[in-house]
Amino acid sequence: MKRICRSFIYMFTIASFLTACNKKELAIPPVSVVKMMLQGYNADDTLEVVKGNEVLTILKANSTFQSIALVVIRNDKEQIGLRKKRTKEIISTIDVNRTPFEQKKKIFFDGKTITDKMEVTPVTNPENIGFRLWFTTDFPYFYGGPVDFAISKLTYDNITYDFSFTPVKTIKNVGNTFSEFIELPPLTSTEQETSLYIVRIFKAGTTELPYKEGVDLSAVPEPQFYYCPIDGLKAGQSALFKVSPYYSEKQLGESFALEDIAYFFR
Template sequence: MKKLIIFILGMSLFVMGCNKKELALPSPAVIKLTLQGYSLGDTLEALKGKEVIATLRANSSFSTIALITINDDQQKIDVRKKGATDILGSFEVGRTPFSQTKRIFFDGKTVQDKMEVTPVTNPANTGFRIKFQTDFPYFYGGAVDFIVWQQSVDMNTYEYTFTKMQEIKNVGSAFSGFIELPGLVSTDQIWNTYVFKVFKTGTTELPYTDEADVSGIQVPEYNFGIMDNMKAGESKLFLVRPYYTGNAVGESYEVEDISYFFR
């Protein structure tokens, strides 16, 4: 009888222990995950395990929402090129809060989920990071230098004045380091802005091969790109692209600020 009582007590403790373990298992949680950012390459897929939860557009900004179920405290999300198997990058999301956002940048090779817009240290200044990005077949393929000037235009005489402000050396596949310059103010008499030129790093040559037709750049001395809306207290992420058709390069540059997607 004594052995029977001990056996029953032991079984009771075992069952209670199992129940406690069952109670300790977390119930599934559902979160709303927003994936936003920019891709400088192929279409991407975000995966939870083997399940594709979102498709991210190629060579463009993107913003998409997925509802996903999380069974553990953390859930890993992988990112790959659409239809590929190699993982370009991964990040984790938790069970809370319900609404979560990941800001993703794909530079054509790797995926970052911690892309940040660097704030200025002085509210009177303006700041930026910059990158040269092109699929022009006659781009020489190496790093570039950016030379930044302040351009001032007398609106009465239309006389242009250029003051060199910054040399940004050896900018490769990643964005440059953070540059901080005084904020500019224009008036009815004087229009101020920041402009730049692009060269093969360490030279004053355009960053193209000999096969590129640069005859469309009529006045190379004034072949500037313009950084618009450089307001005091704000920071930008600039993508710079040359205009081209076939093997012919046009004047100036397309300048796109993608900082919005990483704020």
């Protein structure tokens, strides 16, 4: 009888152990897959999105991007890294949760740091326009420091060819990032008169062009006409304007390229 009892206790213990193991196995979350949308702007080296040593997708250099990475989740969450393709340096990481299936990260890389907090500021008055300015270039004769943005209103008479510049606002000492948000009333033009906002860029704290000695300025117009038009916005709209000078080798062009990258941060 004692032997039967001992056998029963032994079998009960084994069954309990197996049941506990089965419960533990069931507690392990199943493998899932997340579709991560990465979009934004990369102002520097090509970036690789990696999980361990696996490259999930590529974010091209000096361009806007919109790319999808499929991330396998084995735990509650996984971590993916953003690294420079050339140096293999990890410069930021992103946590990816198990749910929802479709996730999105808006990324701005200024060449030094990555932020996923970039936002497009809405105007407070729906009749106004708004924008931030960012001066960026790989022109070797750029002096490399902060700049001042001097915003003016240009009025041009299409019949008499008279023109005038009315100062609006100067945003001072802006480094390699976007300026503060500017909100202005939109301008209207007629057959007789054209009105638009323009911005000039200076070395911070001066009225000097932000370039090194030796730059070829032969194609640059008089200083008052070396500006970038701020256009393309309608009432109620906001922009993130990337401003870059045209150039060829050591010669500056006569104007600037203006690109609104706000779409990728909405």
